[in-house]
Amino acid sequence: xxxxxxxxxxxxxxxxxxxxxxxxxxxxxxxxxxxxxxxxxxxxxxxxxxxxxxxxxxxxxxxxxxxxxxxxxxxxxxxxxxxxxxxxxxxxxxxxxxxxxxxxxxxxxxxxxxxxxxxxxxxxxxxxxxxxxxxxxxxxxxxxxxxxxxxxxxxxxxxxxxxxxxxxxxxxxxxxxxxxxxxxxxxxxxxxxxxxxxxxxxxxxxxxxxxxxxxxxxxxxxxxxxxxxxxxxxxxxxxxxxxxxxxxxxxxxxxxxxxxxxxxx
Amino acid sequence: xxxxxxxxxxxxxxxxxxxxxxxxxxxxxxxxxxxxxxxxxxxxxxxxxxxxxxxxxxxxxxxxxxxxxxxxxxxxxxxxxxxxxxxxxxxxxxxxxxxxxxxxxxxxxxxxxxxxxxxxxxxxxxxxxxxxxxxxxxxxxxxxxxxxxxxxxxxxxxxxxxxxxxxxxxxxxxxxxxxxxxxxxxxxxxxxxxxxxxxxxxxxxxxxxxxxxxxxxxxxxxxxxxxxxxxxxxxxxxxxxxxxxxxxxxxxxxxxxxxxxxxxxxxxxxxxxxxxxxxxxxxxxxxxxxxxxxxxxxxxxxxxxxxxxxxxxxxxxxxxxxxxxxxxxxxxxxxxxxxxxxxxxx
Numbered sequence: 001x002x003x004x005x006x007x008x009x010x011x012x013x014x015x016x017x018x019x020x021x022x023x024x025x026x027x028x029x030x031x032x033x034x035x036x037x038x039x040x041x042x043x044x045x046x047x048x049x050x051x052x053x054x055x056x057x058x059x060x061x062x063x064x065x066x067x068x069x070x071x072x073x074x075x076x077x078x079x080x081x082x083x084x085x086x087x088x089x090x091x092x093x094x095x096x097x098x099x100x101x102x103x104x105x106x107x108x109x110x111x112x113x114x115x116x117x118x119x120x121x122x123x124x125x126x127x128x129x130x131x132x133x134x135x136x137x138x139x140x141x142x143x144x145x146x147x148x149x150x151x152x153x154x155x156x157x158x159x160x161x162x163x164x165x166x167x168x169x170x171x172x173x174x175x176x177x178x179x180x181x182x183x184x185x186x187x188x189x190x191x192x193x194x195x196x197x198x199x200x201x202x203x204x205x206x207x208x209x210x211x212x213x214x215x216x217x218x219x220x221x222x223x224x225x226x227x228x229x230x231x232x233x234x235x236x237x238x239x240x241x242x243x244x245x246x247x248x249x250x251x252x253x254x255x256x257x258x259x260x261x262x263x264x265x
Numbered sequence: 266x267x268x269x270x271x272x273x274x275x276x277x278x279x280x281x282x283x284x285x286x287x288x289x290x291x292x293x294x295x296x297x298x299x300x301x302x303x304x305x306x307x308x309x310x311x312x313x314x315x316x317x318x319x320x321x322x323x324x325x326x327x328x329x330x331x332x333x334x335x336x337x338x339x340x341x342x343x344x345x346x347x348x349x350x351x352x353x354x355x356x357x358x359x360x361x362x363x364x365x366x367x368x369x370x371x372x373x374x375x376x377x378x379x380x381x382x383x384x385x386x387x388x389x390x391x392x393x394x395x396x397x398x399x400x401x402x403x404x405x406x407x408x409x410x411x412x413x414x415x416x417x418x419x420x421x422x423x424x425x426x427x428x429x430x431x432x433x434x435x436x437x438x439x440x441x442x443x444x445x446x447x448x449x450x451x452x453x454x455x456x457x458x459x460x461x462x463x464x465x466x467x468x469x470x471x472x473x474x475x476x477x478x479x480x481x482x483x484x485x486x487x488x489x490x491x492x493x494x495x496x497x498x499x500x501x502x503x504x505x506x507x508x509x510x511x512x513x514x515x516x517x518x519x520x521x522x523x524x525x526x527x528x529x530x531x532x533x534x535x536x537x538x539x540x541x542x543x544x545x546x547x548x549x550x551x552x553x554x555x556x557x558x559x560x561x562x563x564x565x566x567x568x569x570x571x572x573x574x575x576x577x578x579x580x581x582x583x584x585x586x587x588x589x590x591x592x593x594x595x596x597x598x599x600x601x602x603x604x605x606x607x608x609x610x611x
Binding site (some may be wrong): 139 | 362386387389392393394401404428429430431435436472474476478517525528535536541544549550560561571573579584588589591593609
């Protein structure tokens with residue numbers, strides 16, 4: 001057991017393996033999914049979350065006891081955990097699912113909650129969950145808030161600055177419509193990362209090698225009593241309506257003429 | 266912990282909710298406001314809710330004085346038959362911890378089948394927590410819904426695909442956020458809503474508001490502006506961003522936006538960012554100045570009615586979506602454009 005509550009913080013960082021942000025996605029021939037036979041990488045907002053966990057440790061070494069990366073997904077999601085370990089996370093947990101299954105945000109939130117509760121039974125208390133504000137594949141942006149609600153923890157969404165203070169409090173600067181807002185919460189807390197929180201590091205080759213020796217625990221949903229059956233049934237996935245480029249003009253005068261024609265001037 | 270009892274109540278209501286056309290069941294729209302000024306985006310959420318054809322109610326949450334300020338306009342919203350008020354100082358600054366617990370209790374106490382909010386920073390912060398409290402799915406950022414009330418359409422992959430989903434009866438309350446540019450705003454004029462106070466839920470929240478810092482602007486609000494002039498990295502500095510874009514925005518009565526590259530380079534405040542990770546806009550006119558047109562940026566503006574692009578690079582992807590493109594140096598052409606627009610107006 002730890003001597004005082006705030007002195008040693010354990011951070012859990014959920015990371016998602018998603019289609020690489022630079023890939024131009026294509027709707028699959030079944031009309032119900034997208035072609036996933038393309039390059040995948042760690043969801044960019046989750047990279048920011050891993051980076052932030054590591055920076056918090058660098059800044060206040062004595063405060064951060066451990067950083068655990070968690071991913072839920074097919075066998076290849078283990079690569080995403082390895083990336084987090086190569087960046088500086090200590091250990092990984094992988095909840096495996098069959099290839100091409102959709103795990104909805106609600107199921108993910110339940111799974112993260114189950115991991116937190118299981119750890120607590122084993123004597124390890126997670127004080128902070130740091131995760132991306134949304135995954136760039138389904139664009140829902142729900143998991144962090146759902147988890148905070150389920151646990152009754154404070155939440156700091158869309159964080160652009162995180163300060164772990166003495167006395168077990170965390171100050172979070174949040175990006176809101178029209179500017180910034182600062183909130184403060186006592187730990188435990190869920191924080192979701194926005195783009196401007198930090199710039200994630202690249203894993204160096206020696207660190208990638210070292211990461212191969214770090215421990216990753218593999219679990220099945222059943223091991224935690226979880227059921228990932230989706231509640232939302234996919235009816236269709238379609239291409240968005242194509243926009244037709246209208247061609248180019250040579251001069252500012254021609255541009256103005258086009259604007260007049262369209263009735264915007 | 267009061268929401269626990271609210272949760273049990275919501276389960277007890279489930280069989281009745283299955284009859285989605287029962288007259289007892291209503292839709293609820295969370296009417297967002299900032300310090301008592303009603304958010305325009307909420308009016309689009311009202312229009313989305315009206316698609317279902319059942320009774321539509323509004324909800325205003327805030328301090329007593331905020332609600333006093335917001336209520337006059339809220340009462341006039343066409344289509345709302347009732348407006349619930351939750352007045353308490355503990356609801357200032359729309360903290361998710363306080364609001365989500367309140368919403369969870371109202372949803373079950375008032376027999377709500379659907380709860381809607383605009384997909385704004387507030388909606389995106391409060392509604393996921395509400396979904397967690399009610400153990401329900403969140404249906405985020407919808408651009409269409411069917412009157413049956415269980416089928417919703419939303420963009421995925423930064424708008425590069427469109428997903429239609431059917432919600433299961435396991436989600437007894439449909440928790441939905443609405444992309445405001447996809448629905449017309451409900452008219453504010455002829456409303457005749459009945460006003461009703463609801464019980465206040467006070468939650469011992471672990472989170473407190475500390476401060477806020479808002480960007481002051483005399484121009485129209487970016488998210489709801491009819492015209493937007495946006496700048497990218499090619500503007501080269503904060504000074505030239507302002508001196509080039511502001512006169513054009515003023516001549517068109519437009520809001521100013523920016524690409525992520527311009528924001529990251531420090532040329533513009535991040536509240537001006539248009540794109541997947543910033544604001545999604547769909548104005549009548551979008552003028553992209555020195556913006557190459559990355560996927561992430563296009564996701565935030567390709568629903569605009571008319572897109573004009575000025576860029577030096579003839580191969581920039583922005584020209585594939587622009588209705589009118591001008592390949593030119595922006596430092597020469599934009600001031601010239603401002604002058605020409607001035608001539609037209611005289």
